[in-house]
Amino acid sequence: MGSVGVPLAASAGSRSPHGSRSLALSAGDTPPDDVAISTALVRRLIASQFPQWSGLPVTPVATQGVDNATYRLGHAMSVRLPRHSRWVGQVAREQHWLPLLAPHLPLSVPVPLAEGTPTGEYPFPWSVHRWLDGERALPERLADPRQAAADLAQFLAALRRVDTAGGPPPEWSNGFRGVAMDDARDSAVAARRLRSRIAALEGLVDTGALTAVWQAAVSAPAWEGPPVWIHGDPSPGNVLAVDGQLGAVIDFGTLAVGDPACDLIGPWTLLPADARAVFRAVLPVDEATWARGRGWALSALLPSPGTLTDGDPVRAARARQRLDELIADFRGHG
Known part of the structure; x- marks a missing residue:
């Protein structure tokens, strides 16, 4: 059954995670080596x-x-x-x-x-x-969304400041998080993936507007600074709230050193619209990075056709609202 493992030393005062990436943001079709775990x-x-x-x-x-x-x-x-x-x-x-x-x-x-x-x-x-x-930091569970926006921004800013020497680049096992928007590798924002997901929603949402959001992300100037640490998916499933306050960030499987636009998935999936200005005030984001971030957010927010048609009006309305917010932001900022 395998040799006896050796525990690692734990940091004082720390705790441990639960949950895992609940959206297939970096995965493609289920691989043939999917392992049954019980x-x-x-x-x-x-x-x-x-x-x-x-x-x-x-x-x-x-x-x-x-x-x-x-x-x-x-x-x-x-x-x-x-x-x-x-x-x-x-x-x-x-x-x-x-x-x-x-x-x-x-x-x-x-x-x-x-x-x-x-x-x-x-x-x-x-x-x-x-x-x-903690519990998943869904927007409706946040006691003060503006404070949550500031806390998330401060976390990402602190992560970016850590020395990146020896850090992992975007690669197969982290879903190529942090790649450039026009990178052809198998990331969540690969053109072939986004085009097909948008096309699948034809007749259900404004696919022309969503395509424009995507094209603006690809056309935006690339990240010109040094690569920085990114979490890769700071969405509600990977951020924990305790008593309505952000308390922890979990699931660092997509951790990488690359373009920080990827982590703008966070404000688009976790925060209500009126709190995103606070996020940007605490973590200054240039317009090009914000545009690329909308592309990453689009990859996280695009629903399946079934989400919009399966008879759950609350879930469908929430999905449409998030897409409408992306489109409105694009039209307001270009």
């Missing part, structure tokens, strides 16, 4: 590699991710397992970089406690993290 499998992995924790309950988190499966281990830990080979590199990236980034950041982030090894029944490395309390 509570029983996680229990066996823990028992064989970390027997000191074998008596703790293992419970799947309520909202599972696309890239990774996440389970709560006891009350103070979580187990995070890649679902398929594309995301295996996320394990080493989080294990190495999160302890180095955490001291520089104003919100809590996951702290790796141990790294598991592949076995005969589970072929990938996996992680044990310290648990982080």
Whole structure:
């Protein structure tokens, strides 16, 4: 079943994450090596590699991710397992970089406690993290959206200031987050991907306006500064709120060093419209980066046709509202 793993030292005063990327923002079709993961499998992995924790309950988190499966281990830990080979590199990236980034950041982030090894029944490395309390930071759960805007902006600003020496570039295992908008690699904003997703909504939304948003993002001047640290997907599924206040950012699987426009997914998915001005005041963003950020946000906000037609009027209205806000911002700023 594999050798016994060795826990990593945890930072003092830190906690651990739950949840995972709940939108397939960087993934394409489900790969053929998608691995079946179950509570029983996680229990066996823990028992064989970390027997000191074998008596703790293992419970799947309520909202599972696309890239990774996440389970709560006891009350103070979580187990995070890649679902398929594309995301295996996320394990080493989080294990190495999160302890180095955490001291520089104003919100809590996951702290790796141990790294598991592949076995005969589970072929990938996996992680044990310290648990982080909170709920998904959906806009309607924020007690003060303007304060949340400032907190998110301060977090991203602090992340950008960290020395990038040796940091991971945009690559296959982080979904090519941080690439230029015209990069042909398989990122969420690759032209072939965005064109097909927009075309699928023909007759349901203003696809011409959405195409214009996309074209403006591609036409905007490229990032001319040095590459900076980016989270890759600071959307509500990866930001935790406690009592209505932002408390933690989780799921650093798409962590990279690149164009910061990618992290503008955050204000478009997490904040109401009237709070985005606060975000921009705290984290100054030039117009070109804001335009590219709208392109990344479009990749995160484009619904499936079913979202708009499956009979859930609240969900459909929310999806349309977000797209309308993107279009209005584009028309107001160009």
